[in-house]
Amino acid sequence: MSYTQDDLQRLKTFYHNQLVNDTIPFWFPRSYDHEYGGYTFMRDADGALIDDDKAVWIQGRATWTLSTLYNTIEPRQEWLDGAKLGYEFLQRHCFDTDRRMFFHVTREGKPIRKRRYFFSETFAAIGFAAYAKATGSEIIAAEARQLFGKCIEYASTPGLLPPKFTHTRPAKGIGVPMIMINTAQEIRNTIGDPRCDEWIEKWMEEIETDFVKHDIKCVMEQVAPDGSIIDHIDGRTLNPGHAIEGAWFILREAMHRNNDQQLITLGCTMLDYMWERGWDKEYGGILYFRDVYGKPVQEYWQDMKFWWPHNEVIIATLMAHLLTGNEKYARWHKMVHDYAYDKFHDKVNGEWYGYLHRDGSIAQTAKGNLFKGPFHLPRQEWFCYQLLR
16 A cells, blocks of 8 residues: 555644644643642543652653644643743752752652663753743753753763663663664754764664664664673563664654665664564554564563554654655554554543553553653654654
8 A cells, every 4th residue: 555645634634633632632731730840640541640759751751742842833822831840840859969860759859769871861851952942042952952961971981870780791772872862853953962963873873783683684672782682581672662763763864864865774674674573463563572583571561562662653654654655664654553543542531541451452541650641642643743744
């Protein structure tokens, strides 16, 4: 199959409608915390609050989401005022005395947990940058660039952050270069920073050199420092949806570089490899974990369907089709789009359920928790709409 211009027009209308009339209204205004700042996102299917703690990741992500809607969809004062709640809460409560960020805080902003990695910082950086663009504040833009610089330092200086494991079996994950590509792209698109292009190039080269394995048609989740496969359970575990998210970051960079053919080939190759490993041929949907050699996977949720990989695969397949015209990617996009909006979408209350069993039945009803909030789904609908415009 292929998409006609009418098909693409219908998809554009669909994604815009879902974003502004279904996904965003589920979260806002009910999640604005006007008493303590920030947002309360841990919500059940109907929007009822199940916990008032706050995940720092999602405070930054939501600040980005609201600011981006204001910057690109419509300058609604509600969205700008909502973004301010997130920005101010992050600044007041989410940085420790060493200027590293927390992961989990109370509703009031008292720290509960701090993790060894720096993803809270990356999400705050893109949130600050988008909010700086929305407000025109050079002060906030400088704060975003400073935080981006700290993220570069963390990503490029081994031993700077406390290690999770001993030195017995050193490893590195694809998550760091991936998230830094995305962070740099967002910084570049909103406020600009002369460091972005150089570092994006380095992180893409690291992914291509160390994580993409053409001989076995795979994108590894983690490898040894020299890029070799670690033949133990952790080293063999793949996350197809995560790798495909990395693929569309690279396709996005290809678009930025006037449809760079080498990057289009790299991104589409990553998508090809991990679709084959991740798509569930029996029930449909993207399986969460796979073993690179087909052996049993340690995690018991390995065959569940999580919401966010489907968001990433919807973006990647649409981008691949628009960039190449290949009918295969249109077919894949329709498969994953139809599956996701049939199985995850709550047609009564709006938004998506987060977790399905392998057969597509709902595993639990929460729409928000420490990891799920208004980011992957609204980003998918927003980005696909932007592509189709």
